[in-house]
Amino acid sequence: MDYSAFEDTIAAPATIPGTGAITVIRLSGPKALKIAGNIVKCKSKSIEASGANSIRYGEISREDGSIVDEVLVSVFKAPHSYTGEDSVEISCHASSYVASEILRLLCDSGARVAEPGEFTRRAFVNGKMDLAQAEAVADVISSSSSASLKVAMNQLRGGFSTELKDIRERLLEIASLLELELDFSEEDVEFADRAQLSKLLNDVIKHITSLASSFRQGNAIRNGVPVAIVGAVNAGKSTLLNSLIGDDRAIVSDIPGTTRDTVEETMTVDGILFRFIDTAGLRESEDEIERIGISRSLKKLSEAQIVLAVLDSTDSAEVNETIINDIVSKIDPVEQLLMVLFNKVDIIAPNTNVTLLNNNVSSTNSKVIKLYISAKNGLGLDLLKKQLVLSQKDVTLDSDHSIVTNFRHYEALHKAASALEKVHSSVAHGLTPDLLAEDLREALAHLGSITGEVTPDEVLGQIFGRFCIGK
Numbered sequence: 001m002d003y004s005a006f007e008d009t010i011a012a013p014a015t016i017p018g019t020g021a022i023t024v025i026r027l028s029g030p031k032a033l034k035i036a037g038n039i040v041k042c043k044s045k046s047i048e049a050s051g052a053n054s055i056r057y058g059e060i061s062r063e064d065g066s067i068v069d070e071v072l073v074s075v076f077k078a079p080h081s082y083t084g085e086d087s088v089e090i091s092c093h094a095s096s097y098v099a100s101e102i103l104r105l106l107c108d109s110g111a112r113v114a115e116p117g118e119f120t121r122r123a124f125v126n127g128k129m130d131l132a133q134a135e136a137v138a139d140v141i142s143s144s145s146s147a148s149l150k151v152a153m154n155q156l157r158g159g160f161s162t163e164l165k166d167i168r169e170r171l172l173e174i175a176s177l178l179e180l181e182l183d184f185s186e187e188d189v190e191f192a193d194r195a196q197l198s199k200l201l202n203d204v205i206k207h208i209t210s211l212a213s214s215f216r217q218g219n220a221i222r223n224g225v226p227v228a229i230v231g232a233v234n235a236g237k238s239t240l241l242n243s244l245i246g247d248d249r250a251i252v253s254d255i256p257g258t259t260r261d262t263v264e265e266t267m268t269v270d271g272i273l274f275r276f277i278d279t280a281g282l283r284e285s286e287d288e289i290e291r292i293g294i295s296r297s298l299k300k301l302s303e304a305q306i307v308l309a310v311l312d313s314t315d316s317a318e319v320n321e322t323i324i325n326d327i328v329s330k331i332d333p334v335e336q337l338l339m340v341l342f343n344k345v346d347i348i349a350p351n352t353n354v355t356l357l358n359n360n361v362s363s364t365n366s367k368v369i370k371l372y373i374s375a376k377n378g379l380g381l382d383l384l385k386k387q388l389v390l391s392q393k394d395v396t397l398d399s400d401h402s403i404v405t406n407f408r409h410y411e412a413l414h415k416a417a418s419a420l421e422k423v424h425s426s427v428a429h430g431l432t433p434d435l436l437a438e439d440l441r442e443a444l445a446h447l448g449s450i451t452g453e454v455t456p457d458e459v460l461g462q463i464f465g466r467f468c469i470g471k
């Protein structure tokens with residue numbers, strides 16, 4: 001069946017050769033079965049004569065008859081494959097040498113090495129998935145928590161696309177009414193009831209805006225809830241980052257001003273992905289590089305969802321008060337959660353049960369979370385992690401709407417909403433349909449760019465170019 005839009009047959013390993021037990025080499029295109037049949041010899045009928053969705057056992061030999069590997073070949077026929085084309089997947093032993101030999105033999109038989117993301121791009125072009133779904137493939141592969149997997153899966157299975165389709169259909173309805181008016185513009189007819197139009201537009205704008213505003217949450221789900229670790233120099237911020245992630249990631253030293261740049265690490269706690277950001281200590285500095293580090297810290301502080309203010313509890317109460325007030329003045333109490341951590345409790349209260357101590361602290365002051373910890377000895381960190389997880393408990397994923405995790409989608413929604421705002425105000429000002437129709441078309445184009453209905457080739461190139469080879 002000649003289904004594919006492409007004439008050439010592409011090949012690439014879909015797994016990383018040299019790791020694991022097997023490597024899978026993908027082959028897709030009109031000649032996939034013929035090329036695979038050329039290099040894989042099976043006992044009974046050839047690969048080319050195999051039925052769809054079958055698995056065959058065979059041997060791959062070089063031109064001189066020497067054997068390369070024993071393999072399993074999965075056969076898929078158009079349009080029932082990932083790419084929508086005839087495809088085969090060769091499972092060989094994971095040696096990178098074996099994989100490169102097989103790839104060479106495939107190319108000698110007429111295949112060419114696939115470009116990054118080319119399999120998924122073909123799936124998109126052949127109508128197996130839309131662009132948002134294709135992008136979700138990469139998100140599913142890189143998902144690292146139950147929430148990020150759930151959102152990516154919803155997008156992959158078309159949940160987000162269906163929601164967009166509904167919005168587009170409502171707008172198309174309005175657009176077609178307006179176009180009709182345009183055709184009859186000489187006769188001065190008004191097909192679209194302006195009050196109804198205004199209400200419809202309002203509903204759609206609200207829907208799009210709420211999708212766009214889910215990006216903050218979506219971004220946290222995909223890249224981790226941003227947690228900034230801030231405070232004075234030498235309070236133990238870098239030690240805390242290292243203890244939390246269980247690795248010596250940031251440099252710890254008693255020389256003040258050691259951390260000059262921000263260091264980020266992600267970690268999953270109770271299925272929630274957090275992104276911890278160690279920052280340069282906030283202080284006046286003469287050092288140019290440290291000053292750049294401090295301004296970056298302030299930026300990270302403003303972007304964080306959770307701020308961990310680390311204090312050195314051996315410092316005086318006045319000193320710490322000043323530091324806290326400084327941090328409080330820099331955060332947004334509505335959008336950001338502050339936790340105050342009195343570090344180095346091992347020095348001020350040796351041999352104390354830190355859990356008991358903290359239970360007393362939190363019960364007396366429930367508004368701001370305060371904890372005594374020892375970043376160095378790991379005291380109080382369990383409680384800290386518990387609080388971090390608790391802070392996310394209201395973040396529900398079971399809403400009716402999709403959650404936007406992709407910046408490209410966020411931007412498109414934003415632009416669509418502004419174009420519709422223009423339509424809305426034009427309606428209010430009683431402007432002619434030709435002016436309304438233009439902005440409406442623009443909004444539709446932005447929405448369409450998310451699912452790839454109207455996406456220029458160069459944008460597609462950028463999106464798929466970020467995929468790895470074999471995807």
Ligand SMILES: Nc1nc2c(ncn2[C@@H]2O[C@H](COP(=O)(O)OP(=O)(O)O)[C@@H](O)[C@H]2O)c(=O)[nH]1
Binds near residue numbers: 235253254
């Ligand atoms: N005793 C004790 N020392 C700590 C603790 N946390 C950090 N330190 C020490 O404090 C110094 C500064 O730590 P560092 O993490 O580099 O501080 P930063 O400037 O805030 O990043 C180092 O000598 C650490 O070993 C702690 O909980 N207890």
Ligand SMILES: [Mg+2]
Binds near residue numbers: 250
């Ligand atoms: Mg540091």
